[in-house]
Amino acid sequence: MKIRCLKCNDVIESKNLHDCISCKCGACSIDGGNQYTRIGGDPHYINLISENGTEKSLEETNKK
Numbered sequence: 666m667k668i669r670c671l672k673c674n675d676v677i678e679s680k681n682l683h684d685c686i687s688c689k690c691g692a693c694s695i696d697g698g699n700q701y702t703r704i705g706g707d708p709h710y711i712n713l714i715s716e717n718g719t720e721k722s723l724e725e726t727n728k729k
């Protein structure tokens with residue numbers, strides 16, 4: 666799982682369970698690799714990026 670920070674436009678990816686990555690500006694973070702993905706920060710400023718490269722707002726995803 667990758668995410669894009671919409672504040673600094675940084676794309677970050679957590680590759681394993683204890684790999685906690687923050688974006689350049691520190692507004693969002695991702696942890697847990699592919700087994701247990703945990704995303705921190707304001708969902709309004711985070712896009713989810715799927716394997717095929719499609720980006721989707723985390724805020725929209727949480728509404729469903």
Ligand SMILES: [Zn+2]
Nearest residue numbers: 670673688690
């Ligand atoms: Zn950022």
